Amino acid sequence: MKWALLVTVAVLALVASVAVGPAAVPLGELLRSDIVWNLRAPRALLAFLVGGSLGIAGAALQALVRNPLADPFLLGLSGGAGLGAVLAIALHLSGPWALPLAAFAGALAALALVYRLGLIGGAALDPRILLLGGVAIGAFAAAITTAIVSLADASELRNAFLWLWGGLSSASWDAVLVIVLYAPIPIAVLLAASRPLDLLALGEEPARYLGADVDAVKRRVYLAASLLTAAAVAVSGVIGFVGLVVPHLARLTWGHRHRALLPAAFVGGGALLAIADTLARTVVAPRELPVGVVTALIGVPVFTLLLRRWTIA
Amino acid sequence: MRGDRQAGSLQLEGVRYRYPGAQRDALENVSLSVNPGQFHAVIGPNGSGKTTLVRVALGALAPLAGSADIDGRPSSRWPRQALARLVGVVPQREDNLFPQRVRETVLLGRYARLSLWGGERPEDHAAVMRALTACDAQHLAERWVWTLSGGEYQRVRVARALAQEPRLLVLDEPAVSLDLQHEMGLFELIRGLVDTEGLGVLMITHDLNLAARFADSLLLLEGGRPIALGAPVDVLTQQTVETVFSWPVRMQTVDGRPQMIPLRQTKESRA
Numbered sequence: 001m002k003w004a005l006l007v008t009v010a011v012l013a014l015v016a017s018v019a020v021g022p023a024a025v026p027l028g029e030l031l032r033s034d035i036v037w038n039l040r041a042p043r044a045l046l047a048f049l050v051g052g053s054l055g056i057a058g059a060a061l062q063a064l065v066r067n068p069l070a071d072p073f074l075l076g077l078s079g080g081a082g083l084g085a086v087l088a089i090a091l092h093l094s095g096p097w098a099l100p101l102a103a104f105a106g107a108l109a110a111l112a113l114v115y116r117l118g119l120i121g122g123a124a125l126d127p128r129i130l131l132l133g134g135v136a137i138g139a140f141a142a143a144i145t146t147a148i149v150s151l152a153d154a155s156e157l158r159n160a161f162l163w164l165w166g167g168l169s170s171a172s173w174d175a176v177l178v179i180v181l182y183a184p185i186p187i188a189v190l191l192a193a194s195r196p197l198d199l200l201a202l203g204e205e206p207a208r209y210l211g212a213d214v215d216a217v218k219r220r221v222y223l224a225a226s227l228l229t230a231a232a233v234a235v236s237g238v239i240g241f242v243g244l245v246v247p248h249l250a251r252l253t254w255g256h257r258h259r260a261l262l263p264a265a266f267v268g269g270g271a272l273l274a275i276a277d278t279l280a281r282t283v284v285a286p287r288e289l290p291v292g293v294v295t296a297l298i299g300v301p302v303f304t305l306l307l308r309r310w311t312i313a
Numbered sequence: 314m315r316g317d318r319q320a321g322s323l324q325l326e327g328v329r330y331r332y333p334g335a336q337r338d339a340l341e342n343v344s345l346s347v348n349p350g351q352f353h354a355v356i357g358p359n360g361s362g363k364t365t366l367v368r369v370a371l372g373a374l375a376p377l378a379g380s381a382d383i384d385g386r387p388s389s390r391w392p393r394q395a396l397a398r399l400v401g402v403v404p405q406r407e408d409n410l411f412p413q414r415v416r417e418t419v420l421l422g423r424y425a426r427l428s429l430w431g432g433e434r435p436e437d438h439a440a441v442m443r444a445l446t447a448c449d450a451q452h453l454a455e456r457w458v459w460t461l462s463g464g465e466y467q468r469v470r471v472a473r474a475l476a477q478e479p480r481l482l483v484l485d486e487p488a489v490s491l492d493l494q495h496e497m498g499l500f501e502l503i504r505g506l507v508d509t510e511g512l513g514v515l516m517i518t519h520d521l522n523l524a525a526r527f528a529d530s531l532l533l534l535e536g537g538r539p540i541a542l543g544a545p546v547d548v549l550t551q552q553t554v555e556t557v558f559s560w561p562v563r564m565q566t567v568d569g570r571p572q573m574i575p576l577r578q579t580k581e582s583r584a
Contacts (some may be wrong), residue, residue, distance in 0.1 A: 066410055122333075195424055201410040202421070208373060209404060210477070211397030211425030256411035 002253055006264060010048070010271040017044040017278040022285035043171035047277040047291075048270035049179045050168070050232045051242050053187075055269020056262050057225035057232075058243025059250065060190045063197040063258065064221045065127040072229040072243040075134035075222075079141030080110025081233040086145045086160045090152055096170070099163070100234040106141070107230035113137050115222065125218040166237035166292030168277050175235045182231050186224035187266070193221050194258035201256065239292045241299025242269050242276075248306050272298075320384055321399050321480025321513055323347040323370055327379035330369055339365040340537045342379070345515075349480055352507045352514045354524035357534035358558055363517045364405060366534070367485050370515065371402060383481070397425035401474030403467075405485040409458055415469050416454045419444060422476030444475035448502060464495030471499070475506075481513040482506065488520060496520075500527045522572045525549045533557060545570050 018030065018040045025033045057072040064070075084106020088099050117133030118125045149160050196217040199207035208214045229243070250264040276294040283289065323346065330340040340362045347353045355363050368374045369381050372388030381388045383400065401422070409418070422444070423437040445451040448468040453461065461469065467487055474482055484503070488496045504527050506512045518524050524531055525545035533541045533548050535557045541548040549571040551564045562573040 063410070068410070192429060195427065199421055199424055201413075202407045202418075205373065206402075206404050206407040208393055209371065209397065209400075209402035210421055210473075211394040213393050251411070256413065257417070 003264075006267050006271070010267050010274070013271040013274040013278075014044050014048060017047065017274045020278055020282055022282065038173075039171075042173045042176050043168050043277065044274055045176050046171040046179065046235065047168050047273045049176065049183060050236045050239065051246075051273025051276075052266040052270035053179075053183055053228045053232045054239065054243040054273070055246040055250070055265040055267075056187060056190055057228045058269075059247035059258070059262055059265040060193070060197065060221050060225045061243075062247055063200055064218060064225070065131045066200075067131060068248070069244070070131065071240070072225060073233075073238060073240060074138075075130060075226060075229075076110040076114045076137035076141065077107045077134075077226060077229050077233060078238040078240075079138035079145070080113075081107040081230065082164050082238060083141040083145045083148075084109075085163050085237070086148050086152075089156050089160045089163070090148050096172070096174075099170075100175075103163075103237075104230055104234035107226075107233055110137050110141060111223075111226045111230060115226075118222070124215045125222060127218065130222065162290055163237045164292075165290030166239035166295075167280075167288070167290050168236050169281075169288060171235075179231060179235060183228060186228040189220050189224035190228075191259075191262055193217055193224075194262055197221065197258045198256070237290070237292065239273065239295055241295045241303065242273055245299045245302050245306070246272055249302070252306075319349060321349055322384055323388075323481060323513070323515065324382045324385075325366075325370060325379070326382075328366075328369055328376045328381055329378040330365055330374060330376050332365075338537050340369065340376075343532075343534070343537075343539050344379075345370075345532055345542065347481065347513045347515050349513045350507060350511045351530065352504060352528045353516070353530045353532065354528035355515070355517045355532045355534060356519070356521055356524050357540075360536075361534040362537040363534060364485055365537070367402075367483055367515070367517060371400065371483060372396065394425045397477055397479075399479055400481045400483060401477040401479035403470050403474050403482075403484040403487050405489075407470070413458050414454075415445070415450070415456050415458060415461070416441060418458055419454075419469060419473045419476050422473040425477060440476050440478060441472075444472040445469075447475055447506070448472040449498070463490045464492060467491060467495070467499065468502075471502070479512070481515070484514070484516045486517055486519065488518060488523070496523070503527070521549060521554065525570045525572060526568065549573060 018036055021040055023035050025035055030036050054072055061072055062068050062070045081103040084102040085099055088102035093102065114130060114133045114137050118130040120129055149157055152160065196212040199210050199212045200217065204214050246269040247265045250261055250268050254260045254264045276298060277291050280289045280291040280294045325343055325345040328340050328343045329338055331338045343366060355366060357363055369376050370388060372391055375389040383391060419441045420433065420437065423433065423440060427433065442451060445454055448471050450465065450468045450472055453465055453469060458466065471487065488499055491499060500523050503514055507514055528545060530543060531545050531548040532539060533553060540557055541553055551562060554562050554573050561576040563576060565572045565574060
């Protein structure tokens with residue numbers, strides 16, 4: 001029942017984001033319209049895939065770092081990706097893939113640094129240090145980003161600023177294809193870690209005694225969730241709150257067993273971002289809001305309500 | 314319980330362990346063997362190395378010298394999932410990050426017997442109910458874990474270890490914070506599993522008298538060194554207790570087992 005409802009919402013969100021837009025396309029001609037096929041359809045699918053990736057990565061990372069307030073961007077990836085993207089803008093790198101590749105490289109560099117920091121205590125990854133290291137690396141990258149932006153000229157500055165708040169306006173079938181080929185592997189790794197993540201919620205020592213290979217699980221979940229987030233940020237910029245709010249909403253409905261929670265967070269995240277992107281490109285048409293602005297405007301009030309629920313319970 | 318009735322033997326041989334950066338050994342030349350159908354208790358003052366002993370025995374730590382084997386294979390080299398089918402553990406501490414019902418938390422004990430992508434089978438749910446029933450906790454199945462009393466929670470955690478259908482059960486201070494009824498109930502439950510199911514048990518406990526009443530064999534540790542190992546009547550003597558715990562006691566015998574009564578300090582001894 002709840003699955004039927006969620007899937008229905010997701011399908012409606014996709015249909016709406018294909019049907020609605022600044023250019024009026026009559027309903028009867030939706031399937032024959034170039035605007036729909038070349039612009040709206042790939043953009044709706046990309047929004048769904050990116051939102052889903054952020055949702056599932058957020059749900060898995062919350063269990064890994066044992067903090068229900070963790071967000072995939074808390075681990076420094078947004079800082080690294082932002083630095084990469086701003087460097088590409090400042091250096092006038094051209095070509096359709098220059099910006100995503102630079103952002104992806106920046107995210108990977110941040111991922112590697114945070115991962116190395118997480119190993120500081122020994123051979124086993126320490127989730128607490130991952131969290132603190134992520135915040136530190138993210139702040140450091142943001143500082144360098146700001147330094148570069150402060151030296152840039154006005155148009156570069158505007159591009160960089162908009163990129164940092166996320167957007168799907170450069171969506172294309174190529175981008176969809178890249179994510180469709182890339183995302184299934186980290187998603188499968190996360191799904192395979194569902195039961196060990198349930199055990200990890202008891203603590204590392206009890207999880208080990210119940211049969212989980214704790215160190216390997218932590219490594220796999222961190223790398224898979226981060227690689228998923230890095231790809232999402234590369235094609236769409238930094239889109240906050242999807243990876244934080246969606247897992248929470250999914251927990252309210254599906255409980256905390258990751259076998260159900262992770263798929264629900266994927267579908268829910270995809271639906272939310274498809275809706276948010278539809279709003280981003282229609283509410284101030286013909287201009288466009290960065291989609292990260294819309295997710296924050298939706299996400300923060302929802303999050304506040306959730307916090308209230310938590311403190312009451 | 315199924316499986317080879319002789320599987321699940323633990324052998325510690327001259328174990329030495331020191332935590333990285335520590336000044337002295339946490340364990341020094343400790344040997345112990347636990348076989349199916351035997352109840353072993355490890356006793357000793359705070360900081361005597363009891364929990365470290367459990368970690369080495371279970372392969373969470375590898376000994377620096379000596380060996381810790383389960384069924385002839387070094388504990389630290391067992392794949393965790395295979396080991397969890399053989400050894401159930403009730404660790405001293407755990408915390409639930411997310412709210413959970415009793416039935417769900419006990420079902421986590423079945424992890425080691427599930428396939429990667431498969432769901433829980435009827436036999437898994439049956440094992441959960443058997444374990445809850447054995448621990449007199451079947452009426453708690455639908456309760457939220459955080460609404461349980463200390464005694465109820467402890468029985469649920471033992472049930473989770475039993476749901477693993479292990480041959481060896483390891484418990485680290487399971488009776489802490491339990492009242493008399495639940496403390497005795499827990500020891501009777503463990504003793505019953507040893508006698509009827511042929512389980513091997515290794516229990517760490519602060520309670521010298523209950524250890525002496527229920528266990529077949531005691532290991533007394535002090536500062537990581539074994540002070541005495543053997544039948545309760547040989548280990549729990551006035552001399553060893555007074556030396557190790559630095560407190561005067563009087564000894565009695567109940568059901569043929571030694572029991573100690575701590576004495577009040579006299580004026581002279583206080584001076």
